[in-house]
Amino acid sequence: MKIAILSRNARLFSTKRLVEAARVRGHSVRVLDPLRCYMRIAAGTFEIHYKGHVLRGIDAVIPRIGASITFYGTAVVRQFEMMGVFTPNGSDAILRARDKLRTLQLLAREGIDLPTTVFGDNPDDTADLLAMLGPAPHVIKLNEGAQGQGVLLAEKNSAAQGMIEAFRGLYANFLVQEFIGEAKGADLRCFVVDGKVIAAMQRQAPEGDFRANLHRGGTAVPVSLTAVEVATAVRAAQVMGLGIAGVDLLRSRRGPLVLEVNSSPGLEGIEAASAVDVAGEIIDFLARATRSDVSGSPRRRARRNT
Structure with a gap:
């Protein structure tokens, strides 16, 4: 199996471990910087070039797309998908997961429990927004933050009001959630x-x-x-x-x-x-997913698009 790992840094622990695990199992693996991948799109044909060469024969791609390159990174993943390459996490799924609000809406629709969350835009609605949530403490978090960045705890309603005003002053999208003490x-x-x-x-x-x-x-x-x-x-x-x-x-x-x-x-x-x-x-998951069936056609798994 020929695997491509989309990662900006081949020295990152996660990237190195995936390379190591693939090689131990006898697979061919290559780390590709997604920002160095560039695409040709025409009627019925899709190509990806990397540092002056056409990428061919890749069986599976593992996206390790950082939040700062979500748009371009998911475009590269989508191009691989169009070329019939298996990926465990499709471009649409990555985009869904990057948006905390969308994630919570989708989970809530399916009856999966989560901290009660409120979201609003107009400053005139802040008092009622917090009333919908209940008494403090409240957790305020950026909608696209990662690794705990942009997550604050407001011990009192007045503190929550001030933090919300600050985030709005920065034109940031944020959520407010109940605190699970x-x-x-x-x-x-x-x-x-x-x-x-x-x-x-x-x-x-x-x-x-x-x-x-x-x-x-x-x-x-x-x-x-x-x-x-x-x-x-x-x-x-x-x-x-x-x-x-x-x-x-x-x-x-x-x-x-x-x-x-x-x-x-x-x-x-x-x-x-x-x-x-x-x-x-x-x-091992990639190997199972790309294993050829009796007819010799690689088995591809469709991911739900919502």
Whole structure:
């Protein structure tokens, strides 16, 4: 199998682990900077060039698209899709997952529980917006933030009002959510591959913070999930159309709540905490998905478009 990994930096831990896992299994693998991929689009024909050469014969592509290059990166993924190349996370699924508001709307439509969320634009509606949510504390987060960036906790309604005014002054899109105090600064990262939770960890926020992201100084330990938590994580990935996903859950009095669904989850923290060869599981998934059937035609998996 010939695999392409779309990554801006071949030295990143996750990228290196995927390359290593592919080569150990005897596959050909190449890291491509998505910003160096360029495309030719004509009636019925699609080409991708990379540093002056046409890319041919690729069986599967793993997108590791950073938030800063979402538009161009997903265009490259879409071009591979048009060429019949298998990808576990399609361009539309990546775009859905990058938009926190859209993610929550899609999950809520399917009856998947999540922290109550409000969203509005006009400053005249702020008081009623917060009333819809209930009393503080409130969590205010940028709609397209990542790794805990742009996430603030307002202890009082007056603080929430001030933070909202500040975000509006920056013309930023943001969400306001209920604060789940019983989670005590911890969340669960469930790593879903091909419809199964293959690894999980519990992340704990550092003292004085409520964000459990490892990039914000959180710590991680292995965790055993309940059957409901497993089912919630798997269902969330399916709703988003992601074959590979990091689903973040909070443990609450009313059961697991989905915080976020990540289309490019990092491997370093989850592999260290769980001792699972996550990179190997991903490569094995690609091998299953691209295995030829009796007729010799590669098996492609359609992802849900919403």
